[in-house]
Amino acid sequence: MSTNGIEMIFLETHNWGKAAKFFQSLGYELEFDTGHNSGQLRNTTGPAIFIAEVPESREPGMQCVLGVDNLDELRVDPDIDVVSPADDTHYGTREMIIRDPDGRTWTLSSPLKND
Template sequence: MTEHTDSTTTGPAVFVTLHAHDASGLIDYYVETFGFVVTARYAQDDGTVDHAELRWPEGPGGVMLGTHRPDAAWSRPPGTVGAYVVTRDVDGLYERVVARGADILRPLDDTDYGSREFAVRDPEGNLWSFGTYAGAALPES
């Protein structure tokens, strides 16, 4: 199965890359639980996902993933990724992930550095933190 939707950004973007034992299931989880949007998916008839791209709907960047192939040149063991995603509606997203039974590692709370955030573990073991902290400003050159 192949789905592809052209998607553009207004500037540079960062993509988290990962592999999964059940890439199709993880894609569904990211869409249903976190709200990512599938923009490309290249899969074999047997369900193996060669490549998929999921965009974060609030800005540039997202996730690129595929089925784990230990002998591939670009291979990461499933469950070894950690990512932080900026969201404007952290309270609403938290309600969404709780309602879908996500494995909450750190409940929604305010941090000492001015963010409101929470952390979860996905079904493959990857760690995800969602919050309002958009990062420090770039230094002036």
């Protein structure tokens, strides 16, 4: 299996505005605001940070997203625990979730291929 490194950090928050302002104070610039309490920020030297607001009743999570050129061509070692097989998302990617030996989950993501 081979990835292209960290593509994005996905963060959940209870307050989109405060979270975005926090990262902007660290030098990140808003790439886009979805208009529904989420958006993407980036600085020039690293992966994007996508922040999504979740209800107060839910504990905010964080996920590291590793980039892959084409998820359908990726050969996953049979010893790797696949939590969620490759599937298309509503936001234009194809993603798979795997679990490392210590129980952390990782998202593998590739662009959707237009046939």
